[in-house]
Amino acid sequence: MTEQMTLSQLYASGREGLEAAGYKRSLPPDATLGTPLLTNRAYLDSLFFIPRFLSSSAANIRSSIVGVPVEVPVFCGPMGGWNQLGETALEGCARGLKAAGSMMMLGIGGSDEMQRAIDTGVPVAKIVKPYRNTDLIFSKMEDAERRGCVAVGMDIDHFHGRLVGDAVDLEDTFAPQSEQTMRQAIASTHLPFIIKGVLGVDDARKAVELGARAVIVSNHGRAAIDCTLPSVVALPDVVAAVGSMIEVYVDTGFKTGNDIVKALALGARAVGFANSVLLAWGSGREEGVRRLVELLGAEMRRTMSALGCADCAAVRGVELRRVTT
Numbered sequence: 001m002t003e004q005m006t007l008s009q010l011y012a013s014g015r016e017g018l019e020a021a022g023y024k025r026s027l028p029p030d031a032t033l034g035t036p037l038l039t040n041r042a043y044l045d046s047l048f049f050i051p052r053f054l055s056s057s058a059a060n061i062r063s064s065i066v067g068v069p070v071e072v073p074v075f076c077g078p079m080g081g082w083n084q085l086g087e088t089a090l091e092g093c094a095r096g097l098k099a100a101g102s103m104m105m106l107g108i109g110g111s112d113e114m115q116r117a118i119d120t121g122v123p124v125a126k127i128v129k130p131y132r133n134t135d136l137i138f139s140k141m142e143d144a145e146r147r148g149c150v151a152v153g154m155d156i157d158h159f160h161g162r163l164v165g166d167a168v169d170l171e172d173t174f175a176p177q178s179e180q181t182m183r184q185a186i187a188s189t190h191l192p193f194i195i196k197g198v199l200g201v202d203d204a205r206k207a208v209e210l211g212a213r214a215v216i217v218s219n220h221g222r223a224a225i226d227c228t229l230p231s232v233v234a235l236p237d238v239v240a241a242v243g244s245m246i247e248v249y250v251d252t253g254f255k256t257g258n259d260i261v262k263a264l265a266l267g268a269r270a271v272g273f274a275n276s277v278l279l280a281w282g283s284g285r286e287e288g289v290r291r292l293v294e295l296l297g298a299e300m301r302r303t304m305s306a307l308g309c310a311d312c313a314a315v316r317g318v319e320l321r322r323v324t325t
């Protein structure tokens, strides 16, 4: 046992210790980490479409994200750490997104990589971390605006550090931001401000009140607070509360074009894909990312046509029947 152990490590070493001490009775299985991810997936998979084949029509899936036109209502979620994949990885991803008419959000990372993404011509939104050193927030936002980003924002779900497994890090680097700082940050930019990490009506209403132009309903994968309401489950309430005032996007666990159609039916305007974009890059670099977005779009078009939805606006409110077995 060490002072650095997380709960899961403590339980794992406890099993070994009991076994070594000759304990014979069986122990219950470990509790699962990442319940929002599992429930998100199970919830999405429990939603079914009711086709309207006799009303089929060609579907146009073009949309816009913070006013920027996109061919598919999909954006690459902000991801730090692209440099681990080599110097040109982020640029390749940006080019793939540009070719498919999508948008790229950037997370933690420097000006150079942001500039390289912007230079590909893809619309870039910079999601700034909630730095304890608030000067950094303002300088990174200014930098993003000067270099030509189309939007800025902040992932508020890292106010209390980042969750890795069941260990928390970066608590010294990030911190909860006061309403005053948020208001000043939002007022300091001409760009639309996106608040990422909203999972409830309270934060959604506050985001509107602070001047945000959009929110992303997100569990940050499972890298923020575990056991928070899964984003797909949280989405309809957030849309009902603020959807008539600002744009509502969603991420965490989306994989397919049908997943996107379901999100649109639940009121989202666009869907973020992060890990899936990484996988697409792994599969075919720039071409893989382009192909991912095109495949998502093709599935959306086919399903929307079968639902009799001519465009994305027509999908909103389409009935999804929930079936649990």
Ligand SMILES: Cc1cc2nc3c(=O)[nH]c(=O)nc-3n(C[C@H](O)[C@H](O)[C@H](O)COP(=O)(O)O)c2cc1C
Residues within 6 Å of the ligand: 077, 078, 079, 080, 081, 106, 107, 108, 127, 155, 196, 218, 219, 220, 221, 222, 251, 252, 253, 254, 272, 273, 274, 275, 276
């Ligand atoms: C490698 C990696 C790095 C990430 N870095 C950031 C970040 O810097 N800022 C942020 O807001 N979210 C970050 N995220 C979270 C994603 O934007 C997204 O919210 C999360 O992965 C859920 O989407 P997914 O299920 O499609 O992966 C990161 C995710 C991954 C996989």
